[in-house]
Amino acid sequence: MPERTELTPASAHGFWETVRESLRGSHQDYTQGSIARAIMLLAVPMVLEMVLESVFAVTDVFFVGKLGANAVATVGLTESLLTVLYAIAMGLSIGVTAMVARRIGEHDVEGARDAAVQGVLIGLVIAGVLGVAGVILAPRLLAMMGASPEVVRIGSNFTRVMLGGDVSVLLLFLANAVFRGAGDAAIAMRVLWLANAINIVLGPCLIFGLGPFPALGVTGGAVATTIGRGTGAVYAVSRLMRGRGKIAVARKDIRVKPRLMGTLITLSAAGTFQMIIGMASWIGLVRIISTYGSQALAGYTIGVRLIVFALLPSWGMSNAAATMVGQALGANDPERAEHAVWRAAAYNTVFLTTIGLVFVLAANPIVSIFTIDPIVAGYAVDCLRTVSYGFVLYAGGMVLTQAFNGAGDTWTPTVLNLVVFWLFEIPLAYFLAQTLKMGPHGVFLAITIAFSALTIVSAAVFRLGRWKQRKV
Numbered sequence: 001m002p003e004r005t006e007l008t009p010a011s012a013h014g015f016w017e018t019v020r021e022s023l024r025g026s027h028q029d030y031t032q033g034s035i036a037r038a039i040m041l042l043a044v045p046m047v048l049e050m051v052l053e054s055v056f057a058v059t060d061v062f063f064v065g066k067l068g069a070n071a072v073a074t075v076g077l078t079e080s081l082l083t084v085l086y087a088i089a090m091g092l093s094i095g096v097t098a099m100v101a102r103r104i105g106e107h108d109v110e111g112a113r114d115a116a117v118q119g120v121l122i123g124l125v126i127a128g129v130l131g132v133a134g135v136i137l138a139p140r141l142l143a144m145m146g147a148s149p150e151v152v153r154i155g156s157n158f159t160r161v162m163l164g165g166d167v168s169v170l171l172l173f174l175a176n177a178v179f180r181g182a183g184d185a186a187i188a189m190r191v192l193w194l195a196n197a198i199n200i201v202l203g204p205c206l207i208f209g210l211g212p213f214p215a216l217g218v219t220g221g222a223v224a225t226t227i228g229r230g231t232g233a234v235y236a237v238s239r240l241m242r243g244r245g246k247i248a249v250a251r252k253d254i255r256v257k258p259r260l261m262g263t264l265i266t267l268s269a270a271g272t273f274q275m276i277i278g279m280a281s282w283i284g285l286v287r288i289i290s291t292y293g294s295q296a297l298a299g300y301t302i303g304v305r306l307i308v309f310a311l312l313p314s315w316g317m318s319n320a321a322a323t324m325v326g327q328a329l330g331a332n333d334p335e336r337a338e339h340a341v342w343r344a345a346a347y348n349t350v351f352l353t354t355i356g357l358v359f360v361l362a363a364n365p366i367v368s369i370f371t372i373d374p375i376v377a378g379y380a381v382d383c384l385r386t387v388s389y390g391f392v393l394y395a396g397g398m399v400l401t402q403a404f405n406g407a408g409d410t411w412t413p414t415v416l417n418l419v420v421f422w423l424f425e426i427p428l429a430y431f432l433a434q435t436l437k438m439g440p441h442g443v444f445l446a447i448t449i450a451f452s453a454l455t456i457v458s459a460a461v462f463r464l465g466r467w468k469q470r471k472v
Contacts, residue, residue: 015040018037018040018041018044019040019044021041022040022041022042022043022044022045022185022186023044023045023048023186023189024186025045025184025185025186025187025245027183027246028041028183030042030183030323030324030327030328031105031327031328031330031331031333031336032331035324035336035339035340035343036343038324038340039317039320039321039324039340039343039344039347041185042180042183042185042319042320042323042324043185043316043317043320043344043347044185045185045186045188045189045316046180046185046188046189046315046316046317046319046320047313047316047317048189048193048313048316049176049185049188049189049191049192049193049316050192050312050313050314050315050316051312051313051316052192052193052196052197055196055200055309059199059200059203060075060199060203060221060225060305061075061301061302061305061370062369062370063203063204063207063208063221064207064218064221065298065302065370065371066207066208067207067217067218069294069295069297069298069373069376070148070150070151070154070155070294071154071155071217071218072297072298072301072302072371072376073147073148073151073155073294073297073298073301074142074147074151074154074155074158074159074218075158075218075221075301076286076297076298076300076301076304077142077145077146077147077151077155077159077286077290077297078142078155078158078159078162078163078222079301080145080282080283080286081134081141081142081145081159081163081283082162082163082169083279083280083282083283084276084279084280084283085130085163085166085169085170086169086275086279087272087275087276087278087279087280088126088130088170088272088275088276089123089169089170089172089173089174090173090271090272090275090279091268091269091270091271091272091273091274091275091276092119092122092123092126092170092173092174092177092268092271092272093119093173093174093176093177093271094177094267094268094271094272094274094275094405094410095119095264095265095267095268095271095410096115096116096119096174096177096178096181096264096268097177097178097180097181097319097322097323097326097405097406098181098267098322098326098405098406098407098408098410098472099112099115099119099181099263099264099267099408099472100112100115100116100177100178100181100182100247100326101180101181101182101183101322101323101325101326101327101330101406102326102327102329102330102408102472103115103330104181104182104183104246104326104327104330105326105327105328105329105330105331106330106331109246109247112178112181112182112246112247113247113248113249113253114253114257114260115178115260115264116178116240116247116249117249117253117254117255117257118256118257118260118261118264119174119177119178119264119268120171120174120175120178120237121254121256121261122261122264122265122268123170123171123173123174124167124170124171126170127166127167127169127170127171128167130163130166131163131164131165131166131167132164133163134159134160134162134163134164134166135160135163135164138156138157138159138160138163139152139156139159141159141163142155142156142159145283145286145287145290146286146287146290146291147290148294151294154217154218155218157219157222158218158219158221158222159222161219161222161223161226162222162225162226164226165222165225165226165229165230167230167233168226168229168230168232168233169229171233171236171237172191172192172195172229172232172233172236175188175191175233175236175237175239175240176188176191176192176236178240178247179191179236179239179245180319180322180323181323181326182245182246182247183246183323183327184245184246184247185320185323187236187239187245188236190235191232191235191236191239192232194228194231194232194235195228195229195231195232195233196228196232197228198224198227198228198231198232199224199225199227199228199229202223202224202227202228203220203221203224203225205220205224206220206221206223206224207220207221207224208220267408267410267472268410270410270411270414271405271410271414273414274405274410274413274414274417277414277417277418277421277422278417278421281417281421281422281425281426284422284426284429285425285426285429285443285446285447286300288426288429288430288433288434288443289440289443292439292440295373295375295376295379296379296439296440298371298373298376298379298380299371299375299376299377299378299379299380299382299383299440300379300380300383300440300443300444302367302370302371302376302380302383303367303379303380303381303382303383303384303387303444304383306359306366306367306370306380306384307359307383307384307387307388310352310355310356310359310388310391311352311398313351314348314351314352314395314398315398315402317344317347317348317351317398317399318344318348318398318399318401318402319402320344321340321341321344321345321399321402321403321406322402322403322405322406323406324336324337324340324341324344324406325337325340325341325403325406325407326406326407326408326472328340329407329408329468329470334465334468337403337407337468338465338468341399341400341403341462344399345395345396345399345400348395348396348398348399349392349395349396351395352391352392352394352395353391353392353395355388355391356388356389356390356391356392357388359384359385359388359391360385360388360389363381363384363385363388364377364381366384367380367381367384379440382440382441382444383440383444386441386444386445386447386448387444387447387448389448390447390448390449390451390452393451393452393455393456394451394452394454394455396455396459397451397454397455397458397459400455400458400459400462401413401416401454401458403462403467404458404462404467407467407468407470407472408470408471408472409466409467409470412461412466412467413458416454416457416458416461417454420450420453420454420457421450421454424450424453425446425447425449425450426446428446428449428450429442429443429446429447432445432446433446
């Protein structure tokens with residue numbers, strides 16, 4: 001087994017040189033050498049990739065917040081509906097990343113390329129079906145989620161555009177899953193930075209009608225988002241076709257391979273179900289919150305967007321761990337895979353605990369940036385503080401979940417999500433909010449308790465080591 005040197009300031013590859021190399025993009029063999037350095041090379045661009053995504057998440061709700069509580073409620077309800085789409089996209093991405101990483105670890109570039117193509121083809125079919133259904137059913141879906149007649153009136157077009165543009169979401173997720181699995185994290189970073197930079201610039205222009213742009217209100221936010229994501233998706237696919245990364249897709253490679261596609265669907269099915277369970281549970285929480293009115297829902301939306309601001313960069317670290325696990329198992333080195341997971345979990349805990357402390361201490365001034373409504377602000381502050389208390393545990397849980405997925409053991413986190421989120425979190429939220437009369441605070445408290453419980457159980461299962469035997 002190769003000697004493992006650790007990253008130190010005095011090493012040949014010092015800290016800042018490693019950061020610069022990670023941003024430039026380098027074709028490294030992540031199955032050998034320093035684990036700390038490998039994590040940094042993967043994590044820095046993955047974290048920065050998610051930083052701009054998180055900046056967009058709060059920027060979007062900042063501008064929409066200027067339109068009032070009903071506009072913010074529209075965004076919150078639509079985002080809850082989109083969690084199903086995100087769940088499918090992330091589930092497919094889990095399968096693609098796991099398979100591509102395993103093939104790269106085995107030095108089977110052709111197999112990695114074939115997995116990439118089949119994953120994108122599956123995503124295109126799903127996008128077509130869901131997009132058409134979303135455009136047709138948008139008003140009914142909003143009403144089903146508990147939207148008031150006024151929210152349905154002003155928000156239907158926003159929801160139509162967001163759901164109808166789902167192909168850009170799926171292509172972004174899947175192309176970047178290929179890049180991450182191959183270890184081309186810098187390319188994935190550039191793709192998402194491009195998409196979100198366009199979102200941030202176009203958002204206020206189309207919402208408020210700045211310069212030559214029409215004032216589309218809340219719908220303008222959806223149009224800007226779809227244009228940004230669509231541009232990013234085109235760029236990502238072009239990078240795959242141009243072949244400047246580790247995986248080069250030629251036109252001759254774009255064909256259906258039923259057996260491989262079936263294997264990928266089987267692998268991704270559990271990942272998709274896992275994400276549907278986890279993300280759709282937010283729909284249940286929103287449904288409980290919506291019974292307390294648009295102001296409570298708007299406060300919850302602002303609070304959750306700020307929480308996402310912190311969690312998305314942490315997903316970058318988690319994705320780095322998933323790539324390390326997949327490639328290390330492909331190289332038949334499970335010890336390296338496990339060591340990488342615990343190292344990444346430690347890094348993530350330091351980062352997310354720091355952010356959580358800031359949120360707890362400065363919740364009021366942070367929330368005041370997004371709303372001047374004192375009632376909405378009160379709910380947002382309560383949500384932000386309460387959920388942030390759980391960051392110290394959830395940081396490690398995020399890494400552990402992605403470690404299972406990177407190993408191709410997608411069923412373990414699926415079962416854990418089912419038990420914790422549906423059989424525990426939602427009943428607990430209802431009990432605290434309704435039975436104990438705690439209102440929205442009961443929902444916020446249930447989120448914290450559930451995520452903390454998930455981390456503890458995940459760590460116990462991870463230590464059993466069964467994920468090391470998973471074949472992909």
